[in-house]
Amino acid sequence: MSQNLPPGVSPADIDRHFGGPTHEHEWEPVERDYPILEDMAAIFHERCVWAEVVNSYTDRQRDEVYYEYGRECDETRWRRFDLAYATELTGDEYPELQLDRGDINRLEEQDAELFDTIVEAVIEAEQAFPNETEIVEIDADPEQGQVVIRHDGFEFGYGPGVTDDE
Numbered sequence: 001m002s003q004n005l006p007p008g009v010s011p012a013d014i015d016r017h018f019g020g021p022t023h024e025h026e027w028e029p030v031e032r033d034y035p036i037l038e039d040m041a042a043i044f045h046e047r048c049v050w051a052e053v054v055n056s057y058t059d060r061q062r063d064e065v066y067y068e069y070g071r072e073c074d075e076t077r078w079r080r081f082d083l084a085y086a087t088e089l090t091g092d093e094y095p096e097l098q099l100d101r102g103d104i105n106r107l108e109e110q111d112a113e114l115f116d117t118i119v120e121a122v123i124e125a126e127q128a129f130p131n132e133t134e135i136v137e138i139d140a141d142p143e144q145g146q147v148v149i150r151h152d153g154f155e156f157g158y159g160p161g162v163t164d165d166e
């Protein structure tokens with residue numbers, strides 16, 4: 001097993017659950033390829049699909065390799081992208097109203113009417129997601145990913161933020 005233990009730690013000290021420190025988690029979506037949208041966040045539910053290969057066989061006639069798996073990993077995680085921006089799609093004649101998260105937070109502090117408008121639009125879009133929204137992009141990459149949807153004249157973008165619990 002792994003010899004990369006921290007100084008002073010022997011293998012007997014390790015509570016070795018499935019996979020333990022011996023693999024890098026291989027995250028895949030649980031059940032579906034899109035996140036849950038709620039409370040101004042896009043939340044991905046993922047599980048690790050890693051399994052230990054204990055043996056492999058080659059079928060020479062079909063030129064295929066079969067694997068026999070041992071332990072599997074049972075880790076799951078919830079990963080959160082926060083609302084990064086809201087854009088009101090006003091058409092070409094007028095400049096679009098674009099608010100980043102800082103703008104939205106300032107509107108909230110100012111108790112501005114526009115804040116309520118934005119929040120209502122977000123909630124409606126999140127409730128309509130996914131079937132009744134236009135999905136512009138869903139990219140679950142933890143660092144570079146984003147979720148962009150359009151609904152009822154608004155575009156909302158979610159991205160990885162400081163609340164990522166990794």
Ligand SMILES: [Zn+2]
Pocket residue numbers: 019023024025026048049050073074075
């Ligand atoms: Zn894993």
